[in-house]
Amino acid sequence: MKRLVALIVVCFVTTYLSAQEKGIEFTPRIGFSIGNSDISNELGLNLGGQLSVPISQRFSIxxxxxxxCMKSSTENMNTLLIPVYASYKIPIQQVxxxxxxxxxxxxxxxxxxxGSAEIGVAxxxxxxxxxxxxxxxxxxNPSVFSLSFGYKFSLK
Incomplete structure (x- = not known):
C-alpha cells in the first residue's frame, strides 16, 4: 500500500513539473447553447472558461x-456545468x-x-x-449542446 501511495505521489509530482515546463493555458469562452429537456428545447447563452494542463506534447487534462443562461416559456433553466476533460490534440497544418x-x-x-465530449479547432x-x-x-436536468468561441492565454 505504501508503494502504491508513493507511486501516485511521484506521478502527480512528475505531471505537475511537466505541466510547468509546457505552460498552463486559460481559455475564456462565450457562445450559444441549447438544452433538451422533457418540457422543451431551450436556447441560451453560455459563458465560461477552461484550463489546459499539459501532460505531454499532445495530451492534457x-x-x-x-x-x-436558459429560460423556457415556463421555467428558468440556468445551468452550471463543470467538466474535466482528457484532451488529445491532433495537429493539421496550421490548426x-x-x-x-x-x-x-x-x-x-x-x-x-x-459525461461530456468536445471537438474543438484551435x-x-x-x-x-x-x-x-x-x-x-x-x-x-437537460442535456446541453453548445457552440463556443474563445481565446487562449498562457499562465506561465
Missing part, C-alpha cells in the same frame, strides 16, 4: 466551468484539432453527474468548440 472526453457535474434543478490562440453534456442520474 482540461478542467472547466460553464454557466448557461489543432482537439478531441476531449470526460465526466461532468451539472447543476440545474439538482446536482447531476454525466488556430493560433483562437478556439471554436462544439460540446455535448449528457446527464446520467437525474432525468430533470
Amino acid at each position: 482540461d478542467p472547466g466551468v460553464s454557466f448557461i 489543432n484539432l482537439d478531441l476531449k472526453v470526460g465526466p461532468c457535474a451539472q447543476f440545474t434543478h439538482s446536482m447531476d453527474v454525466g 488556430y493560433q490562440k483562437w478556439v471554436m468548440a462544439v460540446n455535448g453534456y449528457f446527464n446520467f442520474i437525474d432525468g430533470q
Whole structure:
C-alpha cells in the first residue's frame, strides 16, 4: 500500500513539473447553447472558461466551468456545468484539432453527474468548440449542446 501511495505521489509530482515546463493555458469562452429537456428545447447563452494542463506534447487534462443562461416559456433553466476533460490534440497544418472526453457535474434543478465530449479547432490562440453534456442520474436536468468561441492565454 505504501508503494502504491508513493507511486501516485511521484506521478502527480512528475505531471505537475511537466505541466510547468509546457505552460498552463486559460481559455475564456462565450457562445450559444441549447438544452433538451422533457418540457422543451431551450436556447441560451453560455459563458465560461477552461484550463489546459499539459501532460505531454499532445495530451492534457482540461478542467472547466460553464454557466448557461436558459429560460423556457415556463421555467428558468440556468445551468452550471463543470467538466474535466482528457484532451488529445491532433495537429493539421496550421490548426489543432482537439478531441476531449470526460465526466461532468451539472447543476440545474439538482446536482447531476454525466459525461461530456468536445471537438474543438484551435488556430493560433483562437478556439471554436462544439460540446455535448449528457446527464446520467437525474432525468430533470437537460442535456446541453453548445457552440463556443474563445481565446487562449498562457499562465506561465
